[in-house]
Amino acid sequence: MLWIPGPTEVRPAILAECAKPQISHRGKEMDALSERIDPGLRLAFGLAPSSTARVAVHTTSGTGLMEAALHGVGAKTLHLVNGAFSKRWYDVAVALGKRATKLDAPLGSTVAPERIARALAEHGPFDALCLTVNETATGVRTPLGDVASVLRAAPETLFLADLVSYFGGAPVDFDVHGLDFAFASSQKALALPPGIAICCASARYVERARAIPRRSYYLDPLRILDGHAERATLATPCLPLYFALAKQLEDIAAGAPAASGGALGTLSGDAARGAWRERFAKHARMHALLVAWARGRGLELLPEERLQSPTVSCVKRGPLDVEKLCKALAKRGETISNGYGDLKGQTFRIGHMGDHDEAGLAKLLRLVDELWPTVLA
Ligand SMILES: Cc1ncc(COP(=O)(O)O)c(C=O)c1O
Known part of the structure; x- marks a missing residue:
């Protein structure tokens, strides 16, 4: 993934x-x-x-x-x-x-x-x-x-x-x-x-x-x-x-992918707006899930709370070796990003956007927990 x-x-x-x-x-x-x-x-x-x-x-x-x-x-x-x-x-x-x-x-x-x-x-x-x-x-x-x-x-x-x-x-x-x-x-x-x-x-x-x-x-x-x-x-x-x-x-607009098989193209403007709002709310919940997970492990996000993105989280590495973490996850079929530019090795980034959902993110974070002892600096 x-x-x-x-x-x-x-x-x-x-x-x-x-x-x-x-x-x-x-x-x-x-x-x-x-x-x-x-x-x-x-x-x-x-x-x-x-x-x-x-x-x-x-x-x-x-x-x-x-x-x-x-x-x-x-x-x-x-x-x-x-x-x-x-x-x-x-x-x-x-x-x-x-x-x-x-x-x-x-x-x-x-x-x-x-x-x-x-x-x-x-x-x-x-x-x-x-x-x-x-x-x-x-x-x-x-x-x-x-x-x-x-x-x-x-x-x-x-x-x-x-x-x-x-x-x-x-x-x-x-x-x-x-x-x-x-x-x-x-x-x-x-x-x-x-x-x-x-x-x-x-x-x-x-x-x-x-x-x-x-x-x-x-x-x-x-x-x-x-x-x-x-x-x-x-x-x-x-x-x-x-x-x-x-x-x-x-x-x-029909609520996919959460509500699979919606009657596409038949939704009124209000229903479509509601479906978009639910998609935005899902991203906010994924962000909250990631923040709670990070806090529970003594990790911090790079930006202060008010500025944290709902779609991309940039996490300070704490005791982790980012290179090791990315490689270990990749071996298990999950790809996350190292920090960008000057932040390489200092942070890792997770994109919780698009059609990803909370269940998938929770699974990824459980995998990081499992790998944790092997990816320390
Ligand atoms: C905020 C932002 N702006 C611009 C770009 C460049 O977009 P593209 O790679 O589609 O040219 C990116 C790519 O990651 C981005 O994240």
């Missing part, structure tokens, strides 16, 4: 979708496929039916949309950097020639709202602020509301969010939080194979992007959004993953 923070386990029913015969991406079947995908994405982004925000799918990994997001905004960007993935977004901005400013926070922490407010006041106005909501390298979740409330005082600054290991695992209120562009990869909490990414853009993002010169073709956010809306993707999409995405969104 894959317990790394993505890619995560993919159910056989989803893998079977990937094996279906191909269709023409310029035909009616493709239109119908996109029609199946959009309502699920809109629900997962927390959009009200009246929202003017638009969703899209693109054949690229999350990093592609990290870049696409920046092609639609002006030159001056502000980045909250608290780990490897938020640093990557800053590096992408620099590579694109943006006048990028970063606010660093120590690993395991995040940038305090007061610092963001100060940077906006002293060095603004910025065209966009980039937040990696779930820093997969450290298991830190920066509350969207904290950043949103600071940005309310800076209406000229677009709010861009990387939701890569968060989307589908925890609630997102795109409009309520004033988000302008948010994206995620398929292989994380959506529990699909890697290879496509999804996004949501506000009307104001689209309007601003139209007004600036955009120096990309394949990663032009408007080509991506318009292509999806007009059912004319700008290039041949990865059809197997589109099939899988449509099925997974419908299954989740």
